[in-house]
Amino acid sequence: MHRWAIVTDLDGTLLDHATYDWTPAAPTLARLRAAGVPVILASSKTAAEIGPLRDTLGLSGVPAICENGGGIVPPGAGATPDRAEHARVMAALAGLPAELRAPFRGFSEMSVAEVAALTGLPEREAARARDRAFTEPGVWTGAKAARAAFARALGAAGVAGREGGRFLTLGFGATKADRMREVAASLGATHLLALGDAPNDVEMLEVADRAAIVANPHRAPLPPLEDEAAGRILRTRAPGPEGWSCAVERILCEAGVAL
Template sequence: MPAAAPDRPLIVFSDLDGTLLDHESYDWRPAEPALAALRERAIPLILASSKTAAEIAPLRAGLGFAHCPAVVENGAGILPAEGEDAGDGQARYAELRAALDRVPARLRRHFSGFGDLGTVGIAAATGLDDRSARLAAERRFSEPGLWAGTDGDKARFVEALAEMGVKARSGGRFLTLSFGGTKAERMTEITAALFGAGLPFIVALGDAPNDTEMLQAADRAFIVANPHGTPLPHLAGETDGTISRTAEPGPAGWNDAVLPLVSAWPQAGGA
């Protein structure tokens, strides 16, 4: 960790569930000292999550970073800063659903996407309350779903989608379909949009395997402890100290990682 602020602006990218948000309560208040330091120094905090834009927007505002864009639906899309044009995300989702319905029926019948499940089905599959399930259903860029067929049929299903430009990624209980995009790719895109030809110092925090690419692409990264999640294997950056692990889980660990680091950047980070 740097002993003094380098002559580069700072930007922070962070996963939400199990990282900035407590795994069980979704509380972020233990991270408030570090969040306040980011706000005071005008350092951008970019939330990067599998959540939808509808889920992230109120949370982003509550944290005090509505002026920053966010990575949504696990990198499939970007939620612009508040007040900026968000475009017609529904059109992209409709295109995705249309591609899904062109898959042969004998394969399609094994996949139940959020668009098939509806709010009640999403709540049953995720454990979310009704309001949260409604927000999770407001897809713009991707379609998570449950697979009920054989591994062989799953491979054929994924191959049929790939022929139409649709990518499928397995994570936890869901198979998620999209036209591509990862948290790491969106990190590069957002950084370029905010800083142009400048070279900010990028910090990333995450707790799960789907954060790996983002963590490895950052200048400094932290694996936030999550005893409830799938542990990340040893990453190459841990050997040279580029990546380290927090002792405390969730927002407490997030605060322990970010607060000392931000203190080394007393100047505003731009954006």
């Protein structure tokens, strides 16, 4: 018998891109809990951000994936992650020539107020977004050619940049896909449904058993993925949590899971 788990991005997917509202998905989340289908949050958010949000969503008993696969937040949260990996990212940045380094401005260089203004988060939440353990998100203000040189220089130190819905995030290459099978196995899940909207979701969309690209009118759509034509990956018409709910209910119904 198949046991399904859901792995989902947050911003622009389960959460509305502009308002961070998730309530249109509340009925579906309640039905998933009743059916015993775990929902694994997989986000660029930090452990400090995901913990309270996971509690609000009623998912505190399920591990979550933080910082784009940089780490896993265990059920119940509370643990303070080792910050050594983030320190290595910052050291690699500091070692770049000034002309390459200058166009990238990371969260660690910003005040809480600046992060709040950039993200639209309240300052309390913005402080949590700055509480990094694995990766460094930021904004790139330079030319495209300079960005390529920036990426090459960081790559020599093992640091990779990943484009999300809003930010360029620097880290050591772990992805949501790297973590989702690990978390699913810990839950006894045999089949995975993944949902996302941004380039940093593509790996998990491509390796899950079924997947959905959730519409996000605030950013360019993802290019066609290999398995869309075959029907393994679908796209929603509705954005954010409304589209999320439609995709989850349709795909699980097709898989014979009663919600």
